[in-house]
Amino acid sequence: MSHKVKIAARLRPRLDGELVDDQLQVVHAASSSSGAADVSGASNASSAVGSYISVTNPRDPSQVFKFPFSSCYDESSTQEEIFKNDVEPLIDVVYSGITVTIFAYGVTSSGKTHTMQGTKSDVGVIPRVVRAMFEYRDHPSLAGKDVSLSVSYMEIYKDEVYDLFVQREGAPKLPVRENDVGMVFVANLSSVSIESVEEFDRVYTQATKNRSVGATNLNRASSRSHAVLTVEVTMIDHETNTTLMGKINLVDLAGSENNKQTGNDSTRMQESSAINKSLSVLGQVVHALNQGASRIPYRNSKLTRILQDALGGNAVGLLICNLAPGIKFRQDTLNTLK
Numbered sequence: 544m545s546h547k548v549k550i551a552a553r554l555r556p557r558l559d560g561e562l563v564d565d566q567l568q569v570v571h572a573a574s575s576s577s578g579a580a581d582v583s584g585a586s587n588a589s590s591a592v593g594s595y596i597s598v599t600n601p602r603d604p605s606q607v608f609k610f611p612f613s614s615c616y617d618e619s620s621t622q623e624e625i626f627k628n629d630v631e632p633l634i635d636v637v638y639s640g641i642t643v644t645i646f647a648y649g650v651t652s653s654g655k656t657h658t659m660q661g662t663k664s665d666v667g668v669i670p671r672v673v674r675a676m677f678e679y680r681d682h683p684s685l686a687g688k689d690v691s692l693s694v695s696y697m698e699i700y701k702d703e704v705y706d707l708f709v710q711r712e713g714a715p716k717l718p719v720r721e722n723d724v725g726m727v728f729v730a731n732l733s734s735v736s737i738e739s740v741e742e743f744d745r746v747y748t749q750a751t752k753n754r755s756v757g758a759t760n761l762n763r764a765s766s767r768s769h770a771v772l773t774v775e776v777t778m779i780d781h782e783t784n785t786t787l788m789g790k791i792n793l794v795d796l797a798g799s800e801n802n803k804q805t806g807n808d809s810t811r812m813q814e815s816s817a818i819n820k821s822l823s824v825l826g827q828v829v830h831a832l833n834q835g836a837s838r839i840p841y842r843n844s845k846l847t848r849i850l851q852d853a854l855g856g857n858a859v860g861l862l863i864c865n866l867a868p869g870i871k872f873r874q875d876t877l878n879t880l881k
């Protein structure tokens with residue numbers, strides 16, 4: 544069965560002062576055809592077929608749980624490796640007119656922002672995708688076509704949608720609507736046309752500031768919301784008078800930590816219940832799609848409702864589960880793996 548949403552795992556390196564959970568390991572299998580995993584030779588060839596995350600029961604070392612993923616990245620894996628293996632092949636797909644969505648999932652501090660954004664000297668998925676989207680314009684198949692790129696960027700907080708290209712002071716909540724053919728869209732979301740990587744960097748940096756100002760105004764951390772960046776390409780063929788569009792959604796999900804432990808503060812409780820619900824519906828949607836189920840519960844949360852056309856139909860998805868090696872994350876890590 545081909546999976547519509549590929550699921551990868553990435554274990555981040557230990558941070559200073561962090562007590563590491565040595566029960567948690569990325570195991571790279573030498574070959575899947577023999578069915579025998581090469582546990583001893585833990586090379587960092589991170590996407591080796593058959594790789595899995597292994598978790599040993601600390602109370603019973605003979606009990607080892609194996610969680611297989613399409614790709615597994617260990618502590619030493621690089622941004623370049625992840626991009627080359629799992630992301631770059633999707634650029635071609637976007638330019639063939641298909642919608643692609645990449646999600647970063649995991650608890651706070653598991654490395655979602657590092658994976659999606661990265662640092663100035665070690666950029667992650669978003670800057671690499673934008674660069675690759677621009678570079679692809681020189682592809683021979685696009686000769687003679689008018690190719691233009693645009694971006695939109697929204698945040699979903701407590702099940703309400705905000706435009707991150709709008710300064711947050713008084714920014715309105717955007718309505719989610721459905722058109723005549725049942726396509727779900729966010730009304731009044733701005734779309735900004737971009738001519739170069741530098742121009743993207745400018746608008747994106749400003750939007751990131753809007754996100755953190757909005758978070759401060761609402762008295763919360765930005766990791767309590769989902770952020771959806773969309774890069775859209777429009778290809779016009781004047782000879783045949785046809786237009787083809789493709790897009791890629793890059794989604795930094797809210798922290799998936801155990802949201803039960805948030806105390807009595809009513810804002811925190813509303814946040815937590817919105818996060819719990821949307822992440823669990825996302826899990827159900829991904830599972831239903833990968834099982835080929837006839838009924839997919841998109842409508843059960845705003846996140847999946849908005850991304851409905853990006854998850855169903857011909858669309859292609861990649862969910863990167865970020866894992867933290869710290870011992871204090873053990874229960875959350877198990878929840879993520881499950």
Ligand SMILES: Nc1ncnc2c1ncn2[C@@H]1O[C@H](COP(=O)(O)OP(=O)(O)OP(=O)(O)O)[C@@H](O)[C@H]1O
Pocket residue numbers: 554555556558649650651652653654655656657658766797798865
């Ligand atoms: N693969 C990695 N290599 C080196 N450092 C990493 C890696 N992944 C994460 N880190 C570091 O770990 C810390 C936490 O990562 P990050 O901020 O990306 O987590 P997060 O899941 O986005 O958290 P939050 O939900 O709070 O935004 C950061 O200091 C980051 O630089």
